[in-house]
Amino acid sequence: MILPFPTPSRALVLTIAVAAGSGLAFAPPAAAAGGPFLAHQALYDLSLVKSRGSNAINDARGRILYNFSGNSCDGYTSEFRQVSELDSGEGKVTLSDLRSSSWEDAAGKSYRFKIDTRMNDSESAPVNGVAERIGDHITVKLTAPAKKTFDLDGKIVFPTEQIQHIIAAARDGKSLLELTVYDGSDNGEKVYNTLTVIGRPILSDRLPASPDPSTANDVMKSMTRWPVTVSYYDRDARAKDGEQTPVYAMSFELYENGVSRALVLDYNDFVISGALDKFDVKDSKPCK
Numbered sequence: 001m002i003l004p005f006p007t008p009s010r011a012l013v014l015t016i017a018v019a020a021g022s023g024l025a026f027a028p029p030a031a032a033a034g035g036p037f038l039a040h041q042a043l044y045d046l047s048l049v050k051s052r053g054s055n056a057i058n059d060a061r062g063r064i065l066y067n068f069s070g071n072s073c074d075g076y077t078s079e080f081r082q083v084s085e086l087d088s089g090e091g092k093v094t095l096s097d098l099r100s101s102s103w104e105d106a107a108g109k110s111y112r113f114k115i116d117t118r119m120n121d122s123e124s125a126p127v128n129g130v131a132e133r134i135g136d137h138i139t140v141k142l143t144a145p146a147k148k149t150f151d152l153d154g155k156i157v158f159p160t161e162q163i164q165h166i167i168a169a170a171r172d173g174k175s176l177l178e179l180t181v182y183d184g185s186d187n188g189e190k191v192y193n194t195l196t197v198i199g200r201p202i203l204s205d206r207l208p209a210s211p212d213p214s215t216a217n218d219v220m221k222s223m224t225r226w227p228v229t230v231s232y233y234d235r236d237a238r239a240k241d242g243e244q245t246p247v248y249a250m251s252f253e254l255y256e257n258g259v260s261r262a263l264v265l266d267y268n269d270f271v272i273s274g275a276l277d278k279f280d281v282k283d284s285k286p287c288k
Contacts, residue, residue, distance in 0.1 A: 037076075037258035038219065039069045039285075043278040044263065046084055049271040057270050059087040062096075064274065068258075072106040073287040076160060095120055102184075104160040109133045111158040113184035127188045131158065142188045156180045156191060163258060170198045170226045170254070180235065191235045192247075199227035202253065213279035214261045225255045 046062040062084025070076035082098045102113040111131045116124050129142035131152075138152040157165065162181050169177045177196040202208075202225045207215070214220050231246035251264040263274030 039282040040259060041068075041278075041280045041282060042066045042214075042259075042276060044274040045277045046082075046272055046274050049264065049273050051270040052268075054269065057086060058089045059085075060270065060272055061085055063277075067282075069282060069284075070103075070106075071285060071287040074285070075103055075105045075110075077101070077103045102159070104158055106160070108158055108161040108164075111160075111182075111184070115184065127184060127186075129184055129188050131182060131184070138182065140182070140188070145187055148189075150189070152182055152191065153180070156182050159183050162194070163254075166196055166198065166228060166230075166254065167256060167258075169196070170201070170228075171256075174198060181232075193233040193235050195231045195233070195246075197229045197231075201226055208253075208262070210262070210275075212261055212276040214255075214259055214276050217279060217281065219281050220255065220257075220259065223255045223257055223259075225253045225261075228252055228254045 042065075044064040044066070046060065046064065048057065048060040051057050062082060064080055064082045066078065066080040068076070068078045079101045080099075082096070082100075084096050084098075086094045086096075088094070097118045098115070100113075100115045102111070104111045109132065113127070113129060115127045117126075118124055126144045127142075128144040129140060131138050131140045133154060136154040138154055138156060140150055140152060142148045157179055159181070162179055165179060166177060175198050177198065179194050179196070181192050181194055182190075183192075204222050204224060229249055229251040231249040233244050233246050237244060245268070248268065249266045251262075251266070252260045253262045254260050259279075261276045263276075265272045265274065
């Protein structure tokens with residue numbers, strides 16, 4: 001979903017690059033038992049929950065605008081823009097502007113992605129490519145940051161598949177799920193091992209402690225949701241003392257129609273929350 005960040009500012013800048021890929025909170029929903037997934041627009045407010053460790057920061061804030069549309073025939077499209085600011089103290093403030101778009105075939109056979117990142121006054125840093133599932137392997141063709149073609153193990157899943165597997169596991173009452181994910185983040189070549197912990201279902205008649213526009217929406221009121229935490233590990237990193245520390249972890253409540261709320265991003269040195277500020281259901285084009 002994301003990469004090993006050399007600095008906290010880079011971690012925050014790529015929050016959405018991760019989510020757009022396999023980062024879940026804003027990943028495009030996939031078809032699963034129980035009906036189609038919801039076309040919607042959501043606005044999230046980012047804020048600092050706590051700071052710890054050697055790379056502690058003073059403040060973090062930002063907003064994410066996310067749009068999702070599509071169906072199981074035409075595939076799923078997600079677009080978002082994140083503008084965020086990270087204050088490291090002593091006048092060191094990093095302003096980032098990230099735009100991302102992706103499309104994924106509902107059957108998990110094809111995945112296209114484009115991510116464009118700007119930090120302060122730096123030049124744009126685009127990542128652009130397509131991944132195709134062919135037989136027992138996946139072929140990735142990148143056009144940016146450099147032209148490159150390479151193969152991945154066919155057991156690796158794309159972001160939509162990841163959501164699909166998590167919801168299926170939640171419906172089956174499973175509490176743990178391990179998946180290896182490719183989302184095009186970092187330089188377009190990263191692969192991540194993930195461990196998902198799924199909590200007990202939250203039934204529709206149970207009101208949240210902190211309501212938001214999703215919990216008040218008539219379409220969402222009948223939906224079951226699950227507390228989910230997904231930890232992302234660099235597949236190529238070596239474990240120390242038999243254990244590997246995750247690059248980061250994402251916690252959120254996942255509805256059965258693919259919408260997520262109550263996002264928390266833990267980057268080890270600091271933790272950021274993503275509160276759902278606005279939520280609108282969009283007209284959905286039926287699958288023909």
